[in-house]
Amino acid sequence: MPLDELDRRLIRATQGGLPLLPRPYEAVGAMLGIDGEQVRRRMQAMLDAGLIRRIGAVPNHYRLGFTANGMSVWDVADDLVDELGERIGQLSGVSHCYRRPRRLPVWRYNLFAMLHGRSREEVERQAEDIAAMLGPACAAHDILYSTAILKKTGLRLNES
The missing domain is CATH 1.10.10 (Arc Repressor Mutant, subunit A)
Incomplete structure (x- = not known):
């Protein structure tokens, strides 16, 4: 366009x-x-036309009091990852959830879900709930906590 x-x-x-x-x-x-x-x-x-991917709110989780933010990563059975990812993406503490390819032998995880809480304990409880939801379909998981706030920006025109 x-x-x-x-x-x-x-x-x-x-x-x-x-x-x-x-x-x-x-x-x-x-x-x-x-x-x-x-x-x-x-x-x-x-x-x-694909020039804009979406129009939506981008909350500042820190200003809302959610100071413990962790990317939870999951090793989920490939035949169930889409179905289970849909369920996880609907949970209230999850801002986004998506599938990514594994990078074996270094990276075994294929499902990512960003968890937000007011404390690390709250985020860990959310991860425990997700682990229970996934049951035997999940072989392993971890939480990677945010160490910096990255500025999110929208579409920018290159005026040069």
Whole structure:
């Protein structure tokens, strides 16, 4: 999908995030001189074309009080990993869950689930609950705790 000047202006206006207002598309449209419905249509076209992967909130877990954040990694039977991953991804303490290829013999894990808690003990309890859910389908697991906050950014235009 070729970008026209309005698309470029729309990306520049939203690349730092949508305004935290009840009607963010209308606010962006007002900055660009178009209506909110046109903003929605253009953003949907960019989604459909694959220029934008998703539009969603990116919470700062630390500011919400979730200071113990750990990537739980699981060695799950390959024939069950998709089904069990779907169940884990629906748990309240999990922000994202996905399958990745194993890198044997060094890395045996094929299922990843980011766990958030107010303490490491809370994260470890969540991991215990997941281990119980997985049962014999899980051969091993571990938790890799975050040591730094990484800045997440959205689509950026290369203006050079």
